[in-house]
Amino acid sequence: MKLRFILALLLLTALAACGTNQPTPAAPAPQATAEQATSAPASQPTSVPPTQPLPTAVPPTNTSVPATETPTATEPLPVSTDTTAPQPTNTATAASAATKPRPTPTSAGPLSAAIYTANCRSxxxxxxxxxxxxxxxxxxxxxxxxxxxFYQDKEYPTKFIEVTGEKGTRIIGAVKITSGDGQELTKEFDIAVGQLTCP
Structure with missing residues (x-):
């Protein structure tokens, strides 16, 4: 019974303390009216003045026409003239020498000939x-x-001519000789083969 009384007293004391410590409600903040909201001036954007480009220096143009130089007449150089007399050429002499026929060798007399045995072989x-x-x-x-x-109607390039025969017999024939001056000679030969030594 005593314990209940103490508990009830503590509870009342706690309630009384809570009632005295409640905070006072704050006053509401004044709200702006519609007229004040519409009457506020609109903020204008700040305009930045445009920057002007710096002027570019342009070199002055030379409009003057260059003066043309007048060509000066040059005097022609004196041309030296050769006063030496022309030398005679040997063209006529060379031409006459080239066209001059070769002299015909002088004839030494009547044409004659002798025939000898030069060689023999079997x-x-x-x-x-x-x-x-x-x-x-x-x-x-x-x-x-x-x-x-010439021998037997055949011309030979040199004075040496070959004839054929048999041992123990005689070789008889004739050769013809001509000269450049028109002379002609026929010469006969008679060779005893038995008198020759033919290896």
């Missing part, structure tokens, strides 16, 4: 075992010295 064959070849030499003289040699 040239046997199956049907002619004693066959030999004799080389003769024609020694011409007279005429103009330009000789041509």
């Amino acid at each position: 040239a046997p064959t199956a049907d002619k075992p004693g066959r030999v070849t004799v080389q003769i030499s024609i020694e011409a003289s007279g005429g103009n010295g330009r000789y041509r040699y």
